[in-house]
Amino acid sequence: MDKLIIEGGHSLNGYLSSSGAKNSALPILASSLLLEGKLTLSNIPHLKDVTTMIEVLGSMGANITLDDDMNLEINTSDLKNQVARYELVKTMRASVLVLGPLLAKFGKAEVALPGGCAIGSRPVNLHLDCMKKLGAEVFTEGGYIKAKAKKGLKGAEILFDTISVTGTENAIMAAVLAEGKTIIKNAAREPEVGDLIDCLSRMGAKIQGKGTKEISIFGVKELKPTSYNVMPDRIETATYLTAVTMTGGEISIKNTMPKTLDSVLKKLSEAGAKIKIEDDLINLKMDRDINPVDISTAPYPLFPTDMQAQFISLNTIAKGQSTVIETIFENRFMHVQELVRMGGDISLAGNTATIKGKKDCLHSAPVMATDLRASASLVLAGLVARGETKIDRIYHIDRGYERIEEKLNSIGANIERVNA
Numbered sequence: 540m541d542k543l544i545i546e547g548g549h550s551l552n553g554y555l556s557s558s559g560a561k562n563s564a565l566p567i568l569a570s571s572l573l574l575e576g577k578l579t580l581s582n583i584p585h586l587k588d589v590t591t592m593i594e595v596l597g598s599m600g601a602n603i604t605l606d607d608d609m610n611l612e613i614n615t616s617d618l619k620n621q622v623a624r625y626e627l628v629k630t631m632r633a634s635v636l637v638l639g640p641l642l643a644k645f646g647k648a649e650v651a652l653p654g655g656c657a658i659g660s661r662p663v664n665l666h667l668d669c670m671k672k673l674g675a676e677v678f679t680e681g682g683y684i685k686a687k688a689k690k691g692l693k694g695a696e697i698l699f700d701t702i703s704v705t706g707t708e709n710a711i712m713a714a715v716l717a718e719g720k721t722i723i724k725n726a727a728r729e730p731e732v733g734d735l736i737d738c739l740s741r742m743g744a745k746i747q748g749k750g751t752k753e754i755s756i757f758g759v760k761e762l763k764p765t766s767y768n769v770m771p772d773r774i775e776t777a778t779y780l781t782a783v784t785m786t787g788g789e790i791s792i793k794n795t796m797p798k799t800l801d802s803v804l805k806k807l808s809e810a811g812a813k814i815k816i817e818d819d820l821i822n823l824k825m826d827r828d829i830n831p832v833d834i835s836t837a838p839y840p841l842f843p844t845d846m847q848a849q850f851i852s853l854n855t856i857a858k859g860q861s862t863v864i865e866t867i868f869e870n871r872f873m874h875v876q877e878l879v880r881m882g883g884d885i886s887l888a889g890n891t892a893t894i895k896g897k898k899d900c901l902h903s904a905p906v907m908a909t910d911l912r913a914s915a916s917l918v919l920a921g922l923v924a925r926g927e928t929k930i931d932r933i934y935h936i937d938r939g940y941e942r943i944e945e946k947l948n949s950i951g952a953n954i955e956r957v958n959a
Contacts, residue, residue, distance in 0.1 A: 543930040543944060545921030546953035547903065550788035553950035555779055557771035557794045558941040559584040559609075563734040564769050565633040566708040568592045570739060571601070571613045572640035573716060576764035578742075583609040583769060587938045588631050595627045595634055618645070625651035625682060631938075635666050635684070636705055639713030642675050642688050650684045665699065665706040672697050673713055673721070694719030694758055702838045704729050707754070711735065714756040715744040721756040728752065729839040730799040734770045741765040771795050771819075774845045775940060777803040778915050780823050781849045782947065784812045785856060785923050789824040790950060797821055802842045806832045810853060829853060831861035831896050838867070848874045848916035855883035856923055857896035865890050874913035877906040881920055881928070901925070908932045911939045918943065922952055 559582035569592065571578040583589060583605075593611075597603055600619030604612045621641045628634030632653040641648035652663060667677045667684065673692040678685055694717050697710050707727040712735075714721035726732070728750055736749045742762035748754040776795050783790045784807050797804070797816045804814055807823065809832045815822040831854055836844040844867040854861040855878060865871050872892060875885050882902045884895040903926030908914035914936035921928030933956075936943055944954040 540931070540958070541933050542957050542959055543918065543921070543933050544955045544957060545918065545924075545928045545930070547901070547921055547924040547926065547928060549786065549922070549951050549953055551783045551786045551790060551922070551947070551950045551952060552788040553790060555790065555792045555946055555950060557776045557792060559769040560731055560734070560772040561586050561588055561939050562704070562729075562731040562772075562774075564589050565592050566636050566705070566712070566731070566735045567738050567767065567769060568596065568613070569636040569640050570712055570735065570742075571596065572615045572618070572637060573644050573712060573739075573762050574742060574764060575616055575761050577612050577614045578764065579766035580611045580613070581766070581768045582771070583611050584772065584941045585609055586941055587934070588633060591627060591631050592633065595623050595637065598624060598627060621645050621648050623650040628653050633705060635663055636709055636712070638666055638670065638684060638686065639709040639711075642670055642673075642686050643692055643713045643716040646688045646691060648684070648686045652679065652682050652684060665701070665703045666709050669697055669706060669710040670713060673717055692717035694721040694756070696722045697724065699723070699725040702727050704732060707732055708735055711739070711746065711754065711756060714758065715739055715746070715762065716760070717756075717758040719758055721758070723754040723756070724752065726752055726754045727838065730770060730773065730796065738765070738767045741767055773799045774843065776800065776821065777843075777846050778849055778919070778940070779946070780804075780807055780812070780821065781846070781853055782919050782922055783823055784810055784825045784829065785853050785919055787825050788951065789822070791820055791822045793820045795819050795821050802840060803846055806834060806842065806850065810857065828898060829857040829896070831857035831859040831894070833862050835864040836867050844868060844871065845912050847871065848912045849919055851875065851885065851892055851894060852878060852916040852919040854894040854896050855885065855901060855920070856898055857894075858898060859896055861894050861896060863892045863894065865892075871910075873909040874916045877909070877913070877917055878920055880904045880906055881924055883920070899925070903928045905929045905931065908935045911935050915940065918947075918954075922947070
């Protein structure tokens, strides 16, 4: 099993380019099931979750070609089956995103109940309720979601009790080929949802309300082949900016979408970083002690839950006390005990972490990654810890960060990937 060995104490300086967004690529790949003909995608990130989604589509009979630059062509016109098998989807919750497109295009679907990071309840019932509202018969049996829409899907009003990104995406993809108008209320506003809408619109879908809490979809009879460039990954970008804020130094990251990072950039500025923005480039310079920053996670456009773990790492070495409140997932503090092993002074009470920051408090220790963003927080801690930090179970980080050790080494880190 691969491990990362990190020698701490190096400042980071240089240039990086953002990879494509995993959380955009996955629903857009699933949307290929809706097309008559090819979907050509560029800026696809080379990640385990993306590979898994490609394998899921391939197992159904999709015709897929991928070049060395991760440009992908996919044609699902002649699918052999509409089954997403358990052995492929068990590691990735986003696999449920094929449910809506399969039902919309083929009138039936069998999708294994998905797996993924153990960070709390992310109920699949939101997806099932959407499909039922659109007229499908849906039930679970033998670990599979089984759905049928013999007469096709019909437009409906869908109200989410809880904001769900993948639920919103699944509902949108199911509705684009449904008969009539669908209205989604309390929809997710994340940029990745907007990226999916832009791609579907390029195919010929009729969708209004991108970036708002109410999205209207007017069903069309078919969607046409198109090409699309996936948006940059805002969480990857934010993670590297946080790393430099912790280590000191200066970084410029190109191919970014700064507007999607407003809440994170505000908090990095509060921490003491000097930030300049120019078109798609973000420059960050850190040459002072870190101020503690309080955060509370919330749906976009507020502070993202996917950056909570990284900011706890940052706050461990800040000058003073801070609180981090997690409102999205109830079990997303599993990285805290690993940071405590490295010297962090962190206490938990319910959904709140209280961090008593102290410069140079972190030291090397063997630690274990528990989920994707927890992995990133441990890498960031390792970059500033005294000595050599060993991180086990890093397969989690490969689900969401493309060549993380190569990128960080290119700007001055000392990280080695070993198989042991």
